[in-house]
Amino acid sequence: MPEAEAIRLAQQGDASAFERLYRLHNRRVYSLCLRMVGNTAGAEDLTQEAFLQLFRKIATFRGESAFSTWLHRLAVNVVLMKLRKKSGTETSLDELTEPDEESGGPRRDFGGPDLRLSGSIDRVHLQRAVEQLPPGYKAVFVLHDIQGYEHNEIAEIMDCSIGNSKSQLHKARMRLRELLHEATRDKAREDRKAASADSGGED
């Protein structure tokens, strides 16, 4: 069943059409949720919630935008609402896309003379760093760098300008770099402590 036909039938409440739409998009939505929340239980809940909202609203879909864009917009909003509730901050989407609003911390000098990261970035450390990003940065980073969306598509999904999408992505990458450096420094410090303890024990 083609997607357009499935949409039309789902708007009439056809069970098999709902399932068809779910099967067409579930992997991408689940992967997005998984990258955003970093755990399977949360991703499962959010995937179900995103599709539930989609099917509740499907009668209002008029095809002004691509169905997948519409679905991802719903999914991203569901995830962002969840992350905001978790962090205890209630912010609007407009605030989410404003530069320097989310972290609330002092402006950082990203261009410090740190050691180069290349070659030392592994999946585990990067995933940990992504999890620490503010929700808005994280959403743009996941959509652009992991899922491969273009800035114009992200702007539509996130309801922001293309310039904002680029700005958020840049800040997200810079913040990730900083988090990865912090992790590297912490690791080096722990290694030194361990080495020092070992040499002390030998005396």
Added chain:
Amino acid sequence: MATMTCKAFLNRLQLWMDDNPPPDAEAHLRNCPNCRNVIADLNAIHSEAQSWNTEEVEPPAHIWTSLRSQLEQEGLIRDQRSVLPQPSNSGWFSGWFAGLPRPALAGAYLVLLIAVAFGLSRPIDKRVNEARWLEGTEVSTSPLSAQLAAEQVSFASFNDSNPVVTASLNKNLAIVDNYITLCEKSVQEEPQNEVARDYLYEAYQQKADLLAQMTERGENNR
């Protein structure tokens, strides 16, 4: 060409981060190892993240099951009959019920039909006496629930002899049973909701139809 500072370079970085840098930025990069490190780090982060994109993850099957139940509960899925097997004239179906204990199944079907008819007659009572109807809702559905349990026992003996049919049969029965459970819950929560009651009796009717089709096929193939 004027020399660009590191601060100016980093401030403008987002403008061309996915394109080639302008000549003055390129000139700065050639002479500034720190900014070269920044660019190398950002590229490394981007490359690592891109490699994740090829690994879309299959969500667990229970998400759709839960989602579907929720959709049914909210009445968003309206066509329940589409999930039931349609009668077919093809040969593969005709051999399904040759080994069924037909007298028992036919008897069970008759009892179920009588019970459904009894249940469907209750709304008339309601017009006469609302209290009697509300009290009778449970009474009228309980024989049906008991009959459903008896049906499952009948099919259990059938399962052992024909595993292919068993899988299909159990799946369809599970779907109908799930629907019946949801409808019963709705009626319990809103006993005065006529739509909920209609759905419940329709669910029982669907199960009766399913059993009737099976019995008929079995008789035809004796």
